[in-house]
Amino acid sequence: MDLLTMAIKNEIRTQYKSVRKFSIAVGIPQSTIVSALHNGIGGTSYSTVLKICRKLNLNMYDFSPLFNTNYHGMSIMAAYSQLDEKGRYIIDALFDLELKRCKGVDYTAEIKETIAEAEKAAE
Template sequence: MTKAEILKREILAQYKSVRQFAIDMSIPYSTLVTALDRGIEGMAYGTVIRMCDKLNLNPVDFSTLEKGTDLGNKIVENRVMLQYVKLNKVGRKKVLDYMSDMTALEKYQA
């Protein structure tokens, strides 16, 4: 399934019509229909991100995000995990130990 097909499926699952979604997103209907028919590669990156955020989709792989998930946090989590899985056992332990130390310091707590 292409990204455009995933988007269209999610739009129709969450909205009455593609037109309603276009209105809600302030995107010209004809632009959205063309993108869904021909592929989203020509759309502005910011528009695709806004659409994914509205539909609770991960803009990297278009998988479904949980409702209420902050997209920015999810992207950061993905980046951290992509680097973490590249580490061997010793490297992973060192990273986890370091993160444990950092979270114990009030200055670094969220």
């Protein structure tokens, strides 16, 4: 069961105590909600999922693997977006070198060249 389906199921239990009460409150047929919870919310129409999430005060993107980033990762992305072109160039170059190091690729010759380019860009 995916994270969003589990979160919806838990919130329905917590806030409404039963699927029947929730279906009446949200205005969606009980059979639709039962089916979504049983089969996973992924097969349910976007508008229905959105309506369910809004009623339960859930952000469906918080449960998506595409958007599931920890706080540290989000703060890094926020800081990166504030950099100017030179700053992004330097971080991109450093990131590429670090990836090569992690993969075991010899990058020693490249590092001198990258540092020289970064110093030029910083001028």
